[in-house]
Amino acid sequence: MPWTVLAHPPDTLPILVVALAVEAAAGYPDGLYRALGHPVTWIGRLIGALDVGLNRGSARRRRLAGVLGLLVLIAVVGGIALAVGTLLGLAGPVAGIVLAGIACAALPAQRSLHEHVARVAQGIRREGLPGGRAAVAMIVGRDPESLDEAGVCRAAIESLAENFSDGIVAPAVWIGVGGLPGGALYKAINTADSMIGHRTERHEAFGWASARLDDLVNLPASRLSAGLIVAAAACHRDASATGAWRALRRDAGRHRSPNAGWPEAAMAGALGLRLAGPRVYGAVRVEDAWMGDGRAEAGPADVERALALYRSACLILFGLAALAAIVALA
Incomplete structure (x- = not known):
């Protein structure tokens, strides 16, 4: 079977x-992580x-040197992913697609993102502000000690959206465009930005x-993703698709x-x-525009409302992927 079947x-x-369904159902198993690590950790090394x-x-x-390093990263990750995809394709049309989908399930993070953000609301409800701060510190880069309860909840919702x-x-x-190689290359680029794409003395140039x-x-x-959130809001009585669309058109381009x-x-x-706005990362205050014009006093119930929208948006994404697959294969 030619490698192009999976690329x-x-x-x-x-x-x-397959990837979205497997990841939503099982996430990335802890036992597998302990035994082999995770593709992002391999890329990070x-x-x-x-x-x-x-x-x-x-x-x-x-x-x-940063340009050279990025090219090396793309060549190594892309080459390995292409080789793995080629081998999986040898299993046959159906089995190859299923196996490649299972491999690609390591790339999105629907389940783990939901769990991490849900812990913020749970932490506040069970342990008050200290519990919320401890949970939000796992998903944002800003100083949690500088955040009050509303700031913790806004940070969690912002992290969920982004x-x-x-x-x-x-x-x-990128999985839809290029299969396992496409998804792996995206994760390599995104991980590189997370690790070295900062405006610090060491990494601003590199x-x-x-x-x-x-x-x-x-x-x-x-x-x-913005369109999916608007569509998800239309499915919930306590959310506003009109408000989402209005804020999107007015504020999205004002973000840093x-x-x-x-x-x-x-x-x-x-x-x-109201999300985003001025915030503190370490000792650095970042001035940014506010997204939305509602209330800034968010609470754990708002985090849970955001998670409900997120679940609906993920379901809509899966539906669009399934529809696209049916149409493409018809």
């Missing part, structure tokens, strides 16, 4: 359907080695290429990120909240 549509669309080996010298040299885009929708888009490429590959998913503002604005408008 482009229409074959990649049923792979996506390679990025760390490239950082140590290449990130030195003048700013110009660091920027060029990670819905780059942790679920974006991997789904991580420049990774940050810019991550912005580019997330453009389609950020827009799609070219992508994060889209799902955050849609989520804010759907829930009648």
Whole structure:
């Protein structure tokens, strides 16, 4: 069987359907993580080695080294994923698609994102503000000690919206486009941005290429994720699709990120909240526009409302993937 069977549509669309279904049902099993780790941790080790080996010298040299490191990362991850996809394709048309879908299930994070955000609401309800701060520290980079209860809840909802885009929708888009190689390459680029795409003294030059490429590959998913949140809001009585659409059109482009503002604005408008705005990362205060024009006083019930929207948006995404697979294979 030629390798192209698993590397482009229409074959990649049923792979996506299998991946989303398997990951939603089982997540990434703890036993498998303990035994083998996770693709993101493997990618992270390679990025760390490239950082140590290449990130030195003048700013110009660091920027060029960052471009080289990104190319090495893409070549290694893409090559391995393509080889694995080719081997899986040898199992036959149906078995190859199922096996590739199971392999791709490691790339989106529907289940783990839901669990981490749900722990914030649970932490506040069970242990008050300290419990919420401890839980939100696992999913955001800002200083949790600087957050009151409303700030903790807003941070959790913002993380849910942003990670819905780059942790679920974006991997789904790139799996649908390129199967296992497409999804793996996206995760490599996104992980590189998470690790080295920061405006710090060490990484501003070296991580420049990774940050810019991550912005580019997330453009389609950020827009799609916002649309999915609007559609999900239309399915819930305590959410507003009209408010989501209005906030999206007005506020998404005002966010400091070219992508994060889209799902955050849609989520804010759907829930009648204000999200983003000025916040503190470490000792650095980041000035950003507010998404939405509702209330800033969010609580654990709002986190749970956001999770309900998230579940519906994931279900709509799965439905679109299934419909696309049916049409493509008809």
